Amino acid sequence: MSTNIPENDFELRSLDATCLNESELVHPYWYNLKYLIVGIVFGIVFVKAEIISWFRIQEMFRLQSFHMYGVIGSAVVVGAISVFLIKKFKIKTIYGEPIHFEVKTFNIGQVYGGLLFGLGWAITGACPGPLFAQIGTGITVTIVTLLSAIAGTWVYGLVRNKIPH
Amino acid sequence: MMDWIKQPWPWYVAGPLIGLTVPALLLIGNKRFGISSSLRHICAACFPANIHYFKYDWKKEIWNLFFVGGIFLGGLIAAQLLANPQPIQVNSALVSELKGYGISDYSKLIPTEIFNWESLLHIKGWLLMVFGGFLVGFGTRYAGGCTSGHSITGLSNLQWPSLVATICFMAGGFIMANLILPIILR
Numbered sequence: 001m002s003t004n005i006p007e008n009d010f011e012l013r014s015l016d017a018t019c020l021n022e023s024e025l026v027h028p029y030w031y032n033l034k035y036l037i038v039g040i041v042f043g044i045v046f047v048k049a050e051i052i053s054w055f056r057i058q059e060m061f062r063l064q065s066f067h068m069y070g071v072i073g074s075a076v077v078v079g080a081i082s083v084f085l086i087k088k089f090k091i092k093t094i095y096g097e098p099i100h101f102e103v104k105t106f107n108i109g110q111v112y113g114g115l116l117f118g119l120g121w122a123i124t125g126a127c128p129g130p131l132f133a134q135i136g137t138g139i140t141v142t143i144v145t146l147l148s149a150i151a152g153t154w155v156y157g158l159v160r161n162k163i164p165h
Numbered sequence: 166m167m168d169w170i171k172q173p174w175p176w177y178v179a180g181p182l183i184g185l186t187v188p189a190l191l192l193i194g195n196k197r198f199g200i201s202s203s204l205r206h207i208c209a210a211c212f213p214a215n216i217h218y219f220k221y222d223w224k225k226e227i228w229n230l231f232f233v234g235g236i237f238l239g240g241l242i243a244a245q246l247l248a249n250p251q252p253i254q255v256n257s258a259l260v261s262e263l264k265g266y267g268i269s270d271y272s273k274l275i276p277t278e279i280f281n282w283e284s285l286l287h288i289k290g291w292l293l294m295v296f297g298g299f300l301v302g303f304g305t306r307y308a309g310g311c312t313s314g315h316s317i318t319g320l321s322n323l324q325w326p327s328l329v330a331t332i333c334f335m336a337g338g339f340i341m342a343n344l345i346l347p348i349i350l351r
């Protein structure tokens with residue numbers, strides 16, 4: 001992240017899911033292969049539990065199946081227990097770095113952006129993760145949806161100073 | 166064993182495995198689980214266009230691109246080696262509703278009758294893929310995260326703004342699936 005972003009910029013790093021807790025350590029690129037492996041396991045789960053299925057997303061938004069609620073709900077429970085244990089026992093990373101958790105601040109973008117994403121989620125039947133997995137399963141036309149999502153992100157970057165946060 | 170793996174996995178297997186991604190990424194490198202940021206990093210890497218929002222050292226976030234590359238490969242492996250040969254089983258009410266829109270092929274995880282290259286020539290396919298994809302990319306960044314960053318990571322850390330975001334994701338989804346999508350598909 002460049003250092004020239006002013007302190008009063010509303011897009012603080014804390015608004016981003018990934019830009020926190022960033023390790024201060026510098027590693028060779030192949031250290032990143034461990035994230036590739038976590039991604040592979042995650043992608044297989046996505047396909048096998050049919051989370052990447054447009055049909056399952058339609059069921060969820062019509063309250064016709066418990067499946068997706070069970071997936072997200074149990075993921076949150078396991079995630080919350082993990083975070084609690086990491087905090088309670090001050091567990092460090094495998095490199096011995098302490099793990100910090102930052103507080104998210106509210107801005108109205110979470111409402112407007114959340115609604116817009118929800119609309120898109122129900123049309124495409126995919127949030128960003130499943131887009132990558134769908135392409136992997138051979139559904140090549142999802143490349144169009146992914147490119148369009150990248151375009152949407154780009155346009156957000158272009159207009160973000162002009163929309164309410 | 167292999168037969169069991171090839172079946173669709175129940176929620177109580179998949180959900181906890183997804184939840185474990187949160188501590189796994191924290192423990193192996195202090196990374197916070199989130200996927201939609203990868204779209205921003207792709208913009209920053211490929212088309213920064215002198216936009217302030219994309220002027221940062223994306224190479225420091227390259228782990229995220231390895232992670233989504235892994236999701237792609239996971240999809241490839243699951244489809245090639247672990248695929249379920251049966252059509253997807255969904256609620257019969259959804260089957261009869263979709264039948265009214267001419268959707269009856271359940272052999273793939275998405276309805277190939279409406280999601281295909283030819284349908285991009287029509288307004289319906291364009292709305293489903295191009296417009297829908299745009300909303301996903303714009304909305305997630307505006308909200309500061311998607312299902313992974315807010316609904317799983319944020320809720321796991323008991324962050325109320327993530328709960329607000331999650332409620333809005335669901336509200337948008339309910340509105341689209343029940344009120345707008347039937348008009349698009351008709």
